[in-house]
Amino acid sequence: MSEVDVTTGGRLLDVEDLHVEFRTRDGVAKVLNGVSYHVDAGETLAVLGESGSGKSVTAQTVMGILDTPPGHVTGGRIRYGGEDLLQATEERRRLLRGDSMAMIFQDALSALNPVYTVGFQIAEQLRTRRGMSRKDATARAVELLDMVKIPNAKQRVKEFPHQFSGGMRQRAMIAMSLALDPQLLIADEPTTALDVTVQAQIMDLLDELRRERGMGLILITHDLGVVAEVADRIVVMYAGRIVESADAHGLYARPGHPYTEGLMRSIPRLDLAGQDLATIEGLPPNLMRIPSGCPFHPRCPRAADPCRDTVPEQHDLGAGRTSACHFAEELIKSE
Amino acid sequence: MTEPTASSPTTEDTQAPPAPEQAAPAGSYSAGTSARPAEAEKPRGLWGDAWHDLVRRPMFLVASVIILVLLAMVAFPQLFTSVDPNHADLLKSREGPSAEAWFGYDLQGRDIFSRTVHGARASVIVGLLATLGTVLIGSVVGILSGYYGGWVDNLLSRFSEIFLGLPFVLGAIVILTTFNSPQEIPSGTRVIMQVVTSIAVLSWPIAMRIMRSAAIAAKQQDYVKAARALGATPRRIILRHMLPNCLAPVLVYATIALGGFIGAEATLSYLGLGLKFPVVSWGVMISDSREFIQASPHLLLFPAGFLVVTVLAFVMLGDAVRDALDPKQK
Numbered sequence: 001m002s003e004v005d006v007t008t009g010g011r012l013l014d015v016e017d018l019h020v021e022f023r024t025r026d027g028v029a030k031v032l033n034g035v036s037y038h039v040d041a042g043e044t045l046a047v048l049g050e051s052g053s054g055k056s057v058t059a060q061t062v063m064g065i066l067d068t069p070p071g072h073v074t075g076g077r078i079r080y081g082g083e084d085l086l087q088a089t090e091e092r093r094r095l096l097r098g099d100s101m102a103m104i105f106q107d108a109l110s111a112l113n114p115v116y117t118v119g120f121q122i123a124e125q126l127r128t129r130r131g132m133s134r135k136d137a138t139a140r141a142v143e144l145l146d147m148v149k150i151p152n153a154k155q156r157v158k159e160f161p162h163q164f165s166g167g168m169r170q171r172a173m174i175a176m177s178l179a180l181d182p183q184l185l186i187a188d189e190p191t192t193a194l195d196v197t198v199q200a201q202i203m204d205l206l207d208e209l210r211r212e213r214g215m216g217l218i219l220i221t222h223d224l225g226v227v228a229e230v231a232d233r234i235v236v237m238y239a240g241r242i243v244e245s246a247d248a249h250g251l252y253a254r255p256g257h258p259y260t261e262g263l264m265r266s267i268p269r270l271d272l273a274g275q276d277l278a279t280i281e282g283l284p285p286n287l288m289r290i291p292s293g294c295p296f297h298p299r300c301p302r303a304a305d306p307c308r309d310t311v312p313e314q315h316d317l318g319a320g321r322t323s324a325c326h327f328a329e330e331l332i333k334s335e
Numbered sequence: 336m337t338e339p340t341a342s343s344p345t346t347e348d349t350q351a352p353p354a355p356e357q358a359a360p361a362g363s364y365s366a367g368t369s370a371r372p373a374e375a376e377k378p379r380g381l382w383g384d385a386w387h388d389l390v391r392r393p394m395f396l397v398a399s400v401i402i403l404v405l406l407a408m409v410a411f412p413q414l415f416t417s418v419d420p421n422h423a424d425l426l427k428s429r430e431g432p433s434a435e436a437w438f439g440y441d442l443q444g445r446d447i448f449s450r451t452v453h454g455a456r457a458s459v460i461v462g463l464l465a466t467l468g469t470v471l472i473g474s475v476v477g478i479l480s481g482y483y484g485g486w487v488d489n490l491l492s493r494f495s496e497i498f499l500g501l502p503f504v505l506g507a508i509v510i511l512t513t514f515n516s517p518q519e520i521p522s523g524t525r526v527i528m529q530v531v532t533s534i535a536v537l538s539w540p541i542a543m544r545i546m547r548s549a550a551i552a553a554k555q556q557d558y559v560k561a562a563r564a565l566g567a568t569p570r571r572i573i574l575r576h577m578l579p580n581c582l583a584p585v586l587v588y589a590t591i592a593l594g595g596f597i598g599a600e601a602t603l604s605y606l607g608l609g610l611k612f613p614v615v616s617w618g619v620m621i622s623d624s625r626e627f628i629q630a631s632p633h634l635l636l637f638p639a640g641f642l643v644v645t646v647l648a649f650v651m652l653g654d655a656v657r658d659a660l661d662p663k664q665k
Contacts, residue, residue: 065563069485097566111557115382115579124575125565177565 012184012216013039013062013101018076020054020061020240022287023069029287031057033240034076039216041183044207046219046231046248048263050284054240055220059186062218063103064093080184098125101184102177107193108169112161118145118172119157125179144175148205167198171205178209185210186218191226203230224267228252233320236260239285239295242314246321256323256332258300294326302327385583385659395655401648408455418449420615429631438637441623447637450615454638457523457616458645461530462597468535469596470589473542478581480543481550482573492547495540504602507533511608523614530609534596545588549581556580587657594649601642617642 020032032054039045047055060066062078064085078085080100085093105111113121122144123137132140138157145153148171161169170190177185187206191199207230210217221227227234227248234251236244236259244257255261262280282299285291291298297307306326315328325331389395408415418436424444432439438447480491498506510533515526553559554577562576597617603609604618611619617638624634 063564065560094566094568097564099566103561103564105557105561107557111561113558113562113576113580125567128571129566173561176561180565 010041011038012041012081013218014077014079015058015062016077016079018058018061018078019074020057020066020071021074022071027288030290031071031240031287032061032076033290035237035240035242036076037235037242037245039184039218041216042210042214043232044210044217044219044230046221046227046234047237048221048224048227048234049237050222052284052287053237055222055237056188057240058237059103059188059218059220063097063101063186064090065097065103098129098177098182099180100182101186102180102182103186103188104170104173104177104190106189108166108173109161111173112169112176114161117158117160118164118176122157122172122176122179125176129180140179141175144179145172147178147209148172148175150175166194167201170194170198170202174202174205174209178213181213182215184216184218186220188220189222190219191223192221199226206230224263236263239290240287241295241324242322243296243325244321244323245314246317246323247319250319250321254332256317256321256328257325258302258327258331259296261331262299262301294324302331385656388659389655392655392659394651395659398648398651398655401644402652405455405459405645405648408452409459412452412456415452416446416449418446420445420450420453421613422446429627429634431631431633439631439633441620441634442627447620447633450620451617451637451641454615454617454620455641455645457527457610457614458597458600458618458642461527461534461600461610461616462593462649464527464531465534465538465596465599466589466593468531469538469542469592470585472535472539473544474546474578474581474585476539477543477546477585478550478573478577481547481581482554482569482577484551484554488547491543495543498537499540501537503537503599504606506537507599507603508606508608510536511603523610526610526614530600530603533603534599538592538596541592542585542588545584546581549584550577553577553580583660584657587653587660590653590656591650594646594653597649598642598646 015038016036018032018035019030022029022031035054035058037045037047037058047058049055057066057071061071061073062085066073073086076086080096085096088096112118116124119138119141122141123132123134126132126137126140127134130137142153142157145157150156150168150171156164156168161172164172170193174190185206190206191202194202203226206217206219209215219227219231231248233245233247235242236251236257238259244251244255244260246256250256251260252264255264259280262278265278266280268277280299285295285298293309294300294303294307294312297303300307304326310326312324312326312328314322314324316322317328317332321332323331422445424440427436427440427444428442430436430440430444436446436448438451441447441450476491476495480488507530511529514529559572559576562572567576600609600616601618601621604611604616605622605625607622609618610616620638621635621642624631624638628635
């Protein structure tokens, strides 16, 4: 379907300067303010950020499933294998969905249709998109459930989503999204609704599938622990902007933005047991009234005069790292 | 005498045990594997669950029995009475109930029991068709409105409100008098279709609103997003993913409304606008009785009683279905 050559690990997705706003009755919320990131084939990109930072909106815009209204794309480009998706027809984008790019959701129970069996839902796309017979499609659904390590797949294919446990549902969801062999998988907080042991299993599964298939994986999360394990590169989002972009090791070793620094510090640590947990003071900004200058400055411990009126550029920190902070260079050299 | 009785159990003891012993492990073994319980308790979907729940509700069972009897009356009135409902014997005018005619005779000397039984057909057909029309128009408009939102929704909602704003009886009077001059006597099927149409035209906005709100709720669900993310066409999303999940509230409304529409038919017939002679319906009978309610109450009571029980049965059925389909009330 798509012209992307997976074997070379070439550029799969390129999001450039994406702007999205939500037009509501109360006013216009600027949800994305120039988001840029890219994913190569076979690579895991983690998108980190608080609720409301625009992680999911970016993903939905890439998929083309943003609800319009209220969401409107007001600028930027989304290139998939060189093709600008924002210029493509709705029909073309629909054909890309599922086939070239797929998405899994946070709560697999609500993402699976309660009135159909799991097998039916997986087989449905194979029948409509690949013209497979009901029998072949169901057989393929069993294989897919096997692939995501659901035990007794032959039996479970006939069951309804509510009969699956949380982890199994998420596995079924993964099987469903991979049915048409997409090259890009967007996982929107795939483990948030699961308990910790299952989280690890699902992350391992996603990582394994990515390696086997050489697909690009965008992992949206606010869980720094999850990211550390599987991400190749990380982008950190705040108030609809990318504030930092770095390789996973570099980011953990030395954050290049005060916000990232704050996030790292608020991870509970055993060696600091008993002490108060460090937090980032304040709340994320109201997207209808984003502060002037650096949107993070009201909460930033390092805020100085330029932060209040000048929006920071992306500072190149070398080794493919960037940070949108006026003091990025000093920050990275300190300590 | 003691010998054979004593010996027969012993022979049974020696011979019978092997069989249960063979059976027991096999039974317990297969019960231990996952295949057996899965067979015993087949996975049920939303509708299967609801059915399982329904057959345990006395209200549902009572309502179903009444409705089944009613449907039998509609399909085979001959089973219940052999008297011609239009056979008039003026000598028996307004005679009270007797062994010969259980419900007595009406003004024209026609057998009321026979007329009540035969009247079920017109009443129920009007109710069913009007419900079908209401649900069809309402669901199609409602789901489109809920799925597309925006100006489509605005347009369709405002359009439906025009119909919602018309008072039911007044609207029906206008429609029925427009299409029928009071002098002519239209044919039975034509007048039935006119009554059905006027009920459906004036009632669909309610079904539309229910469907629209269900569709808006379903559209927010992740499974609709997921279907979109997998590249399903709008048609498929609406028909395959939203409709089955939106149907329950409309179905509940339909069941309750069915009773109401049978009542509406009676109202229109009573006003002389709905069904007319030669069609027999409960509404026509109630209408015929209006001048003799004090003198001969049986003219009113029997058809009205059937009407009330029928409406009640459908309302009860609707209630039971709603309870069974609503997971929050479990």
